[in-house]
Amino acid sequence: MKYNKAVMTKLINQHRDLHDELKKIKVEMGLEKNLAIKALFHSAVADNGPYMKEYQDLERLQ
Incomplete structure (x- = not known):
């Protein structure tokens, strides 16, 4: 399975827990x-x- 940014963004927008995890990764890892x-x-x-x-x-x- 290949990474696809557009598909991943849709998935994140559909799941609040993924959205929260994304924010956490950005802050904790400085990415x-x-x-x-x-x-x-x-x-x-x-x-x-x-x-x-x-x-x-x-x-x-x-």
């Missing part, structure tokens, strides 16, 4: 938004993460 989104992808979606199925569903709609 800019794009890198924080990518980090969130690797922690919450990639490698059978809890949001992998929803991400794949959104990706199919693209």
